[in-house]
Amino acid sequence: MQRQLGIRERSAPMASSRPVARFWEWGRNIVCVGRNYAEHAKEMGSALPAQPLFFLKPSSAYVREGSPILRPYYCSNLHHEVELGVVMGKRAQAVSQEAAMEHVAGYALCLDMTARDTQEECKKKGLPWTLAKGFSTSCPVSDFVPKNRIPDPHKLKIWLKVNGKLRQEGETSSMIFSIPYLISYISEIVTLEEGDLILTGSPKGVGSLEVNDEIEAGISDVLSMRFKVAQQIRRA
Ligand SMILES: O=C(O)/C=C/C(=O)CC(=O)C(=O)O
Numbered sequence: 001m002q003r004q005l006g007i008r009e010r011s012a013p014m015a016s017s018r019p020v021a022r023f024w025e026w027g028r029n030i031v032c033v034g035r036n037y038a039e040h041a042k043e044m045g046s047a048l049p050a051q052p053l054f055f056l057k058p059s060s061a062y063v064r065e066g067s068p069i070l071r072p073y074y075c076s077n078l079h080h081e082v083e084l085g086v087v088m089g090k091r092a093q094a095v096s097q098e099a100a101m102e103h104v105a106g107y108a109l110c111l112d113m114t115a116r117d118t119q120e121e122c123k124k125k126g127l128p129w130t131l132a133k134g135f136s137t138s139c140p141v142s143d144f145v146p147k148n149r150i151p152d153p154h155k156l157k158i159w160l161k162v163n164g165k166l167r168q169e170g171e172t173s174s175m176i177f178s179i180p181y182l183i184s185y186i187s188e189i190v191t192l193e194e195g196d197l198i199l200t201g202s203p204k205g206v207g208s209l210e211v212n213d214e215i216e217a218g219i220s221d222v223l224s225m226r227f228k229v230a231q232q233i234r235r236a
């Protein structure tokens with residue numbers, strides 16, 4: 001009879017043959033950090049976190065260029081949040097800050113699409129943010145950028161335009177909690193697997209989107225991506 005395995009003993013997965021460059025196709029976890037830029041916390045009227053605040057999106061939240069971002073039927077204030085994504089290259093369970101970057105495969109540009117009116121309601125009622133942050137298409141994602149193309153992820157400029165007008169421009173050096181700190185902190189609570197994605201939080205300038213708006217977002221000197229907003233049609 002097979003004996004029961006403890007959590008630590010289960011942490012030696014078979015080597016994956018899947019290319020991490022297509023992580024969004026794997027059905028991997030999406031971990032989102034919130035209030036990681038002081039000016040964004042301020043514009044939301046929120047206190048600065050003493051420790052990272054994080055929440056999850058389902059893997060069905062991924063959407064790629066060529067497909068629209070859908071405004072949920074229950075939302076009348078859809079917001080953009082441009083964020084640097086960190087793609088895990090190997091399992092991380094309670095890793096130290098010093099070892100954290102060895103677990104990173106690369107980066108991606110992500111949008112943490114937010115039904116802001118729903119989030120306000122959830123905050124008032126003390127409810128989880130799933131309806132506000134986890135709906136289908138709430139995680140537009142760029143191509144994968146291998147780690148060797150970005151020597152220092154804390155020296156990047158990320159930006160977002162709506163219909164050609166600049167809305168967000170942030171320096172990743174302004175994050176409250178660094179990437180090694182986030183990986184170390186999160187991995188002690190949620191084991192991170194190969195292909196998992198961490199959204200590192202939004203800089204200031206989040207704002208409303210209308211149906212048919214065109215979003216363009218980028219990491220300066222690295223990549224850019226475009227998405228269009230459409231309305232979710234309620235079928236049920
Ligand atoms: O503080 C709030 O009301 C809202 C915060 C967020 O939506 C958190 C994020 O997703 C973020 O900071 O990126």
Ligand SMILES: [Mg+2]
Nearest residue numbers: 081112201202
């Ligand atoms: Mg966010």
